[in-house]
Amino acid sequence: MIGFDLSAILGHPEYAAMLLHGVEMTFIIYAGSWSLAMALALVLLGVRLSPFRFGDPLVAAYVSYHRNVPTLVQLMLWYFGIFTLMPSGMATWLAGHNAEAIFAVIGLGLCQAAYFSEDLRSGVRSVGDGQMQAARALGHGYVSAMRFVIIPQGVRNALPPLVNHSVSLFKNSSLAVVIGASELTHAVKEIDNLSFRTFEIYLIGTVLYLSFSLVIMSIGAYVSMRADPAWRARA
Numbered sequence: 001m002i003g004f005d006l007s008a009i010l011g012h013p014e015y016a017a018m019l020l021h022g023v024e025m026t027f028i029i030y031a032g033s034w035s036l037a038m039a040l041a042l043v044l045l046g047v048r049l050s051p052f053r054f055g056d057p058l059v060a061a062y063v064s065y066h067r068n069v070p071t072l073v074q075l076m077l078w079y080f081g082i083f084t085l086m087p088s089g090m091a092t093w094l095a096g097h098n099a100e101a102i103f104a105v106i107g108l109g110l111c112q113a114a115y116f117s118e119d120l121r122s123g124v125r126s127v128g129d130g131q132m133q134a135a136r137a138l139g140h141g142y143v144s145a146m147r148f149v150i151i152p153q154g155v156r157n158a159l160p161p162l163v164n165h166s167v168s169l170f171k172n173s174s175l176a177v178v179i180g181a182s183e184l185t186h187a188v189k190e191i192d193n194l195s196f197r198t199f200e201i202y203l204i205g206t207v208l209y210l211s212f213s214l215v216i217m218s219i220g221a222y223v224s225m226r227a228d229p230a231w232r233a234r235a
Helices: 013-049 053-068 071-085 088-095 099-125 129-137 142-179 184-195 198-227 229-234
Strands: none
Touching (some): 013 142, 013 198, 053 099, 071 088, 071 099, 088 099, 099 142, 142 184, 184 198
16 A cells, blocks of 8 residues: 655656646646736727727627636637647647647637626726716816726726636636646646556645635735725825
8 A cells, every 4th residue: 555655746856847847837828828818808898898889799799608618618629629620731830839738828818808808897887987077077088088097997996806717717727638738737647647646646736726826816915905095095
C-alpha cells in the first residue's frame, strides 16, 4: 500500500516542472480569455447603449446563445468543429502554435463576454437618470456624458459581479483539458497517470486552484474598495 507522501510529487523534478508549466498555461489562457472577454463586452455594451437600436437584437441573441449553451460544448464546437473547417494552411499554422490554447482563449473569451457585457449593462442601468441630465446641463454631449460620467459610475457598480465572473472564468479554464490544452488540470491528470498518487496530486491541484481563486477575489475586493467614493473620501 502506498502511503501519503506529498514530497513524492513536489520533490520530483519532472512532476514539479509539469505542474509549473500547467500553472503557466492556465494563467496564459485566463489572461487571454479575460482580455478578449472584456474588450468584446465593452463593444457589446456600446452597441446596447447606442441610440441606434438595430444592433440590440443581435447583441441579445449573442448573449442568449453564450449564456444558455454550456461552455464545455462551446469549446468542443470550436476545436472539434470550426477548427476542422478552416483552410489547411491556417489549420497547419495553428497546430504548430498551440492550437488547443488558442481555441481555449477564443471559446472562453467569447462565452465570458456575454456575462461581462450584462454585468456592465446592469451597472450602467443602475446609474440614476439625473446623472445624465446633470452632465448634459454642464455642456456634455451624449458620448462625452457616457464616457466621463455614466460609464465610470456603471463600471464601479458592476465591479462585484465582474469579480465573481472573473473567478468563474479562472475556474472554467480547467475545461480546456477536454480539447488537450496543457493547463493545470491536464498536468494533474498526466502526473496521476505517471505516479499513481491520485490523492496527493489532486490535493495539490485543489489547493492551487483555491489559492489562485482567493488571490483573484482579493484583488477584486481591493479594486472595489479603491473605487468606492466613501473610501477615497477617507483616504
